Amino acid sequence: MPNNKIEAIFYAYSNNALDHLAPYAYMCQKKKIPCTVIYGEDFVKLKLTPKENIAKIFEDNNIQTCNLASFEKHGFSQIFFSYIWSLAYLIIKSKIFPNFFKKKIQGLINKIFDHIDGETIGRNIANKHLQNSEKIFVFTDTWNRKKKIQNGFLSSMKGRAKIISTSHLPWHFHHPLSIPDPSFCEDIALVSNKWEFDAKSFLSQKKITGTLRYTKKWVTILDHYNIKKISPHDQTKNILILGHTELHTSNWERMMELFKLLSKREDIKLTILPHVRGMSNMKPPKELEKVWDKKSTLDVAVKNSDIVMFWISSGIYEAVVRNKKVFYLSFLSKRDEKFLWRDNAPSNIVIKNEQELFDALNKYDKNDKIDNLCFEKMIWPDGSDPWVNVSNFLDEYFKVD
Secondary structure, three states: OOOEEEEEEEEEOOHHHHHHHHHHHHHHHHOOOOEEEEEOHHHHHOOOOOOHHHHHHHHHOOOEEEEHHHHOOOOHHHHHHHHHHHHHHHHHHOOOOOHHHHHHHHHHHHHHHHOOOHHHHHHHHHHHHHHHEEEEEEEEOOOOOOOHHHHHHHHHHEOOEEEEEEOOOOOOEOOOOOOOOHHHOOOEEEEOOHHHHHHOOOOOOEEEOOOHHHOHHHHHHHHHHOHHHOOOOOOOEEEEEEOOOHHHEOOHHHHHHHHHHHHOOOOEEEEEEOOOOOOOOOOOOHHHOOOEOOOOOHHHHHHOOOEEEEOOOOOHHHHHHOOOEEEEEHHHEOOHHHEOOHHHOOOOOEEOOHHHHHHHHHHOOOOOOOOOHHHHHHHOHHHOOHHHHHHHHHHHHHHHO
16 A cells, blocks of 8 residues: 655755756645655766765755765675776876876776666656655656666656756747657646747646745745855955856957956955866866865855856846846857847946956945846746745645646
């Protein structure tokens, strides 16, 4: 007999996905719905651990967590594989070995992982939960068919549980979607704004709610758990740059030269937050080692800043929620014309070259009025509060089903 009448499961294949799903798990648990968070592919493949603040939120609120290994028997081959995996990541994280050797090791890990029967592992996870609960609601931030374990899990849940998707990030690009196979579609999508609603015309069930990650309620909860990491502000201009990969940067050399120039200025305190996946193993130039921050989480880094600069990162919405001054470095962006907010962005936000940036920094005053309305429209539909929107939806959806 099933142990639970109802259960909410959150499948997070990466820390980035976990950032988006964590507030939904928190909300469901507060509504007395038993919750389980599954740490998926990237937690195994990249040997990730959940961020400290989110792990503590789960612990304090009795939100159950599990990783993929907990569903498999630990035979000799798996123990051996685990040792090899750990050794490989010690090499990758080490400062002793050259980058070309680390890349070869990373490539080997990827090949090994590709040969794992992820579909079967995913189905086994689904079946275990289906045996333990009468009614299941599965939350995922995106259904990526290339993620074998996730695909096996969601495919097994399809038709036997309700699959609810949340936005992986606010829909802020002109980005047409191809129509997917209906068998690989969620039952209902909670979308970030009207543009995402229109783009997902192939879904019969969808609702505009906004996204919980970028709400004042959630950042207040995060701040409570980050209290020891938040720095007092002084008169120094605290500048945070949200880095991104070369693939999404128009001129990598120009970007690096700009970073070096900024790092030399005595009137600012510069922090560069490398992209969580694409830049995690990148070694910065020697001149930038002191400002290259691999340890801080996005919420803490933004909280400790006065100005946040970006050219593509969706992490900018963390700055918007926290009412920070934003500079969009358009001259580094490959997608400048595709941003949905671009035409409505105030001129003092859009920075077209290095001289404009230096002028803007020189003029900046901490008492300047913040105007982030063009970004707010991406995350707060019609000025509404996503926390209220999602809460009302869940009350109705759980009751109906």
